[in-house]
Amino acid sequence: MTDRSNPAAEVVQLCSELIRIDTSNYGPDGSSGERPASEYYAEKLAEVGIESQLFEAAPNRTNLVAHWQPDGCDASLPPLLIHGHLDVVPAQASDWQVDPFAGEVKDGCVWGRGAVDMKDFDAIVLSVVRDRVRSGRAPRRPIRLIMTADEEAGSEVGAHWLVEHHPDLIADCTEAIGEVGGFSLTVRDDLRLYLVQVAEKGLAWLNLIADGTAGHGSMRNPDNAVTALAGAVARIGAYDWPHRIHPAQQAFLDAVEDALGIEINADSVEESLARLGTVARMVGATMSNTANPTMLRAGYKVNVIPGQAVAGLDGRFIPGYEEEFFDTITELLGDKVRYEIANRHIAVETEFSGALVEAMQACLQAEDAQAKAVPFLMSGGTDAKGWSTLGVRCFGFAPLQLPPDLDFVAMFHGVDERVPTASLEFGARVLDRFLDQA
Structure with missing residues (x-):
């Protein structure tokens, strides 16, 4: 075994190159494809x-799986699953300062769609693995690498x-790391909290449907589908969900x-958390169940009352409160929706x-003496929803030390998405140490 090499040597270049591969995911009704990025990674x-x-569930919707079990690792241990996704949400170039698919390095950052969600971690993993192979440094245990398609549209043809x-590809894994977590939050000059995701809200995307009697727009109509739907949407939008504090949320608040x-x-x-920046919005969203009306569809002409109206709803529920979520939605909808x-x-x-959590803390502190790892509950969803159905313990741990003034939360799906090059290099060093202890 050789001395520690430089796991961060090519992470910036790899991140830029991955961003240049446009893997925009337009959903099941649009065109998208991860195959070029999967082939690059392979x-x-x-x-x-x-x-x-x-592996492909549909043409060009490509998932990559690699087994890394070199001589020197403890093959008696279950593999650690390290996962990422290769798709990104679309970007409109006219809104950006730079071409969102150029992978430009500017002002100390790599810019582009996917820079933080999540081609940064994909590049970190690739940089570390390549360096460890070249320098002859085996991980403590076998590694299962999975880079998926379709995470940005629900993972239906991905995880x-x-x-x-193909459950056999994952079933021998007991623990996993992936997005979203491991990023720093500076709370004092001498303390950075690194948020490790240990829980995430459940997802319920619903179509709210009102059926009524179609008719002429000039006539009275007590059975108007639009009116019924509008009332239900307004009730849901105005509803004040009760607080449901998950243990991970409470631990973060205590810290x-x-x-x-x-x-x-x-x-x-x-x-209360305003001084922490936009992360306060993320914390606020995990204090309770949420339900946001997001889409409306009804009618085809202004003087025709339609027979049906439909709304889209994005619902998220705290672990343990799924039944309460659906019971509340049913009550708010009323009899006509x-x-x-x-x-x-x-x-x-x-x-x-x-032991995995202890390794996270130790590796963060080795690279940042002011680091403290804390758990948190995330409002969004990840591929962990898939792996956990097979009994895998999933953690969001994609380590990044961030500048205090970077609006990191706004980078997710945002305009001018970017990640500092120093953060990428920090993440590679932490992950490299982590593979020795995980």
Whole structure:
């Protein structure tokens, strides 16, 4: 075994090159494809002797799986699943300062769609693995690398398809790391909290449907589908969901209270955490179930009352409160509106404990003496929803030390998405240490 090499040597270049491969995911009704990025990733692994398998649920919707079990790792241990996704949400170039698919390095950052969601971590993993192979440094245990398609549209031809059709690829893994977590939040000059995701809200995308009597727009109509739907949408939009504080959420709030010397009021958490920047919005969204009307469809002519009106609803529920979510939605809809489930996935949770968590803390502190790892509950969803159905403990741990003034939360799906090059290099060093201990 050689001395520690430089796992961060090519991470910036790899991130830029991945961004240049446009893998925009327009959803099931649009054109998209991850195959070029999967082939790029497979080629980079092949350069250091790691073979990959490519799996497709649909043409060009490509998932990559690689087994890395070199001499020197403890083959008696279950593989650690390290996962990322290769698709990104679309970007409108006219809104950006730079071409969103140029992977430009500017002002100390790599710019482009996917820079933080999540081609940054994809590049970190690739950089570390390639360096360790070249320098002859085996990980402590076998590694299962999975880079998926379709995470940005619900993972139906990605992680969930792999779990359903190829569960043997994941079933021997007991723990996993991926997005979203491991990023820093500076709360004092001498303290950075690194948020490790141990739970994420469940997902319920619903179609709210009102059926009525079609007719002429000039006539009275007590059975107007638009009126019924509008009332239901207004009730849901105005509903004040009760607080449901998950243990991971409480642990995060306790850590912030201790760090800032304040008491956080659950009724005004975003105001209480205002000094932490836009992360306060993310915390506020995980204090309760949420339901946001997002789409409306009705009618085809202004003087025709339609027989049906439909709304789209994005619902998210705290682990353990799925039944409460659907019961509340049913009550708010009333008698004239029903719902159909367009997409539904479980909430995910695990405990912030064990050897893997201890390794995270140790590796963060080795690179940042002011680091403290804390758990958190995320409002969005990840591929962990798929892996966890097979019993895998999933953590969001894609380490990044961030400048205090970077609006990191706004980078996700935002205009001018970018990641500091120093953060990428930090993440590579932390992950490299982590593979020695995980």
